[in-house]
Amino acid sequence: MNVGIFCGTAGGTSMKIANSLAKSFGVNQDDVINMEDDFDDIEQLLEYNVLFLGSSTWGQGDVHHSWVDVLLDIESENIDFSGKIVAFYGAGDSVKHKEHFCSALGKLYDVFVGAGAIPVGMIPKDNYNYQFSLAQKGEMFCGLGIDEHNEAEKTNQRIEEWIKLLKNEIKEG
Numbered sequence: 001m002n003v004g005i006f007c008g009t010a011g012g013t014s015m016k017i018a019n020s021l022a023k024s025f026g027v028n029q030d031d032v033i034n035m036e037d038d039f040d041d042i043e044q045l046l047e048y049n050v051l052f053l054g055s056s057t058w059g060q061g062d063v064h065h066s067w068v069d070v071l072l073d074i075e076s077e078n079i080d081f082s083g084k085i086v087a088f089y090g091a092g093d094s095v096k097h098k099e100h101f102c103s104a105l106g107k108l109y110d111v112f113v114g115a116g117a118i119p120v121g122m123i124p125k126d127n128y129n130y131q132f133s134l135a136q137k138g139e140m141f142c143g144l145g146i147d148e149h150n151e152a153e154k155t156n157q158r159i160e161e162w163i164k165l166l167k168n169e170i171k172e173g
């Protein structure tokens, strides 16, 4: 299994998850891609069978700006992610932005799963408090959200539990 970790972040908070994933899955630093600095081409995403895709949320539930054109291109060019395993993560603020908490995860989910990828790492929505999120898919949250502004004390445990879940789901798949 070759794993690529992609992260769109402004302040580096989402990179905390990316770095924990890299450590736990033994991913080389070359395969941890900061979208703003290291990403040039969609081909980079297609190199991997397993993709951990991260973005903090901005504006009104938007992805980090480094993802915007990538998502548009995947859709407009009908890029095929069939058979690839994907998991989504990112930082948000469930108090100040409770009307769109971590919605970027939902936007990533819609594009990649729409392009045929197989999602793993969904967690019960009741793990969070918010009014609305595009990351909510039925009763589940479509990946790992962290909230360093209001629930920093939960972050390490959330990351650890999510990594355990990913390892089980990827092994089973």
Ligand SMILES: Cc1cc2nc3c(=O)[nH]c(=O)nc-3n(C[C@H](O)[C@H](O)[C@H](O)COP(=O)(O)O)c2cc1C
Pocket: 008, 009, 010, 011, 012, 013, 014, 015, 055, 056, 057, 058, 059, 060, 061, 062, 091, 092, 093, 094, 097, 100, 101, 102, 103, 148, 149
């Ligand atoms: C202008 C602005 C808009 C934001 N919009 C959202 C939002 O819609 N939803 C959300 O969950 N967080 C929102 N946030 C909070 C950021 O996502 C949060 O600070 C996060 O920790 C940043 O992570 P990063 O350091 O990985 O970029 C917003 C923050 C700012 C300053």
